[in-house]
Amino acid sequence: MKLIEALEILRRPVADAAPRFDLFLACGFTPLHLQTFLAAELRRLREQPVTVKTGLFGDLAGNLERLDAQSLQSLAVIIEWSDLDPRLGARTLGGWLPAELAGIMSAASSAAARLQRALIEVSARVPVVVCMPTLPLPPMFPTRADQGGLFETGLRELSASLAHSLAAQSAVRVANAQFLDSISAPGQRYDVKSDVTAGFPYTLHHASALAELFADLIQPRPPKKGLITDLDDTLWAGIVGDDGVDGISWHLDRHTQMHGLYQQLVASLAGAGVLVGVASKNDPAIVARAFEREDLLLSKSQIFPFEVHWQRKSESVQRILATWNIAPDAVVFVDDSPMEVAEVRAAFPEMECLVFPKNDYAGVWDLLKHLRDAFGKSLLTEEDTMRLRSIRDGAAWREAGSAGEGSADDFLKSAEAAVTFDAGKSAEDVRAFELVNKTNQFNLNGKRFSDAEWKNFLSDPAAFLLTASYKDKFGPLGKIAVVLGRVQGRTAKVASWVMSCRAFSRRIEYQCLKHLFDTWEVDEIEFEYEATERNGPLQEFLAEFVKAPLQPGMRLTKEQFDERVPQLFHHVERVAYV
Amino acid sequence: MSEQESRLIRCFASVFPGLTPEEIKETRAGSSGSWDSLAGVTLTAVVEEEFGVEIDPAVMPELDSFEAFRNYLERQAQLKGGGDR
Secondary structure (H helix, E strand, O other): OOHHHHHHHHHOOOOOOOOOEEEEEEOOOOOHHHHHHHHHHHHHHHOOOEEEEEOOOOOHHHHHHOOOOOOOOEEEEEOOHHHHOHHHOOOOOOOOOHHHHHHHHHHHHHHHHHHHHHHHHHHOOOOEEEEOOOOOOOOOOOOOOOOOOHHHHHHHHHHHHHHHHHHOOOOEEEOOHHHHHHHOOHHHOEOHHHHHHHOOOEOHHHHHHHHHHHHHHHOOOOOOOEEEEOOEOOOEEOOHHHHOOOOOEOOHHHOOHHHHHHHHHHHHHHHOOOEEEEEEEOOHHHHHHHOOOOOOOOOHHHOOOEEEEOOOHHHHHHHHHHHHOOOHHHEEEEEOOHHHHHHHHHHOOOOEEEEOOOOOHHHHHHHHHHHHHHHOOOOOOHHHHHHHHHHHHHHHHHHHHOOOOOOHHHHHHHOOOEEEEEOOOOOOOHHHHHHHHHOOOEEOOOOOOOHHHHHHHHOOOOEEEEEEEEEEOOEEEEEEEEEEEEEEOOEEEEEEEEEOHHHOOOOHHHHHHHHHHHHOOOOEEEEOOOOOOOOHHHHHHHHOOOOOOOOOOOEEEHHHHHHHOOOOOOEEEEEOOO | OOHHHHHHHHHHHHHOOOOOHHHHHHOEEOOEOOOOHHHHHHHHHHHHHHHOOOOOOOOHHHOOEHHHHHHHHHHHHHHHHHHHO
16 A cells, blocks of 8 residues: 555544544554554455554663553564664664664663563553564664674564564564565665664555555454365366376375475364365265275265265355355365355355365465465364264254154253353453354344453453353353343343354253343343344344234243253253352 | 646646646745645645655755745756756
């Protein structure tokens, strides 16, 4: 983005009702154009008024220690070498004598420890994104430019160690230096004239790249959830029906290593909770034999479902989506055939459909990087690792339920289901936060929360956060429902209520309401209900209880609930109740 | 209006969004409350990026009006043309 474009974006009008987004940009230099670029990038992403506050020049640690995080939605921190010791910058003439280098190193170490303490402390109050030094070190070391000497490597180790300790904090996101290198060449970042004359050390291009990176970290796009892959000339090289099970390959000696790398990445994604399905025009018996090969890097157990037949790919994709119960825009489809890709894209325009660039080493490498980015998550939760198993078990559950073994009640009774309610109200509950921010179908109003909004809501003494975890004889689903609200007198006011689609048909939603009525002894529940394009399942559920059309602020009394609630068979446990 | 002048007006408009093109042509540092040192640094950076020039910090105090910027850019264009011959 050019500076003039950033200024023009900031001039655009925004809706009066749009809430303001307040960010603090903490740096030791004059923020100048970085402040402008960052405000413009956030404005472009959020279409709401953005305020970027800044602190005092030359006092990064003090700015963090003095920070009033109360009204902030986010904190962006950029550490440059001169924040570790001013002699590592161009604006201080403190001496570069070789005898002084050990002292500079020692001072930098103390400054890094102070920054670490301040950042960890402030991250408990506001989400933080942080970028480690991006500028070159000055020509102060006795070694030649092409040699990494003792002090220079020591400073880089210090920076890496600080980044490592911050990356371990759940509320801190550290900017990826390798990614920054790809969008801002290290040799093109420093503007010494601007640094010396204005106290702003960046070229405009670097400031723009940093702002873009910060904005993406502050407002990350939701990760994709599912990958549907072809087999022949995609997961492996060759046509298994023609070449035979032993004729397909993914190895160096057959010059098909890139398919092995693709398998390796898909297996890694599956291990991180990404759903992986196969859509292949093939003979199922031959494919089954291919998946018996022990040298495959992606095991059969990591894939569900397999759609292997001779029907259209779009039909396979439709069935896979139904099994996963997720929307097309959360899925990536990969196939080596441009024609198949076009056919699926025409059927599902919202789905990202990619051609596997066989025989193109760089193209496959770029695809792997793209897939990693598309499915990347800030943190992995326990539920991520059990997602595939629960969907597979869910299919068995549905089959068993429709197999005529008895009435729905009998089946639910035999499921040996247990619901565990947790009222711990922990703002650090990553899974609860994630569920509220990504669930679409069983969602009271579609409301999403920023990190700061979430923490602010829970800091209200009247607020409650109730989560429900579920397991039955088919296996655990993990934490699958979240109710967020406030108790006022004998009324529970529910501001947000979501339940994973994996938990449908188990009457967990009834159990959630029963729990609110019985355990918290309220007479009625008021819902901050809003219809959305995708919350049909929630609407159907609420409509069971009220005869009038659903309205924002609708109420459900205990009598209305008791009148219509079906029989519930869950064993209920409670944790973290005062 | 020349293409260079309209580009320069766009630069000024991005930094001083409250001014009309006519007002921009008449504006001077000090005559408008919004032309402070920060606006001056921003305007210089915008003009440098837009016109691909590097303005010497020693010259910056002289660039105190739309007309001064326009004359500066014309001189730079002439110098560049002379250097090419």
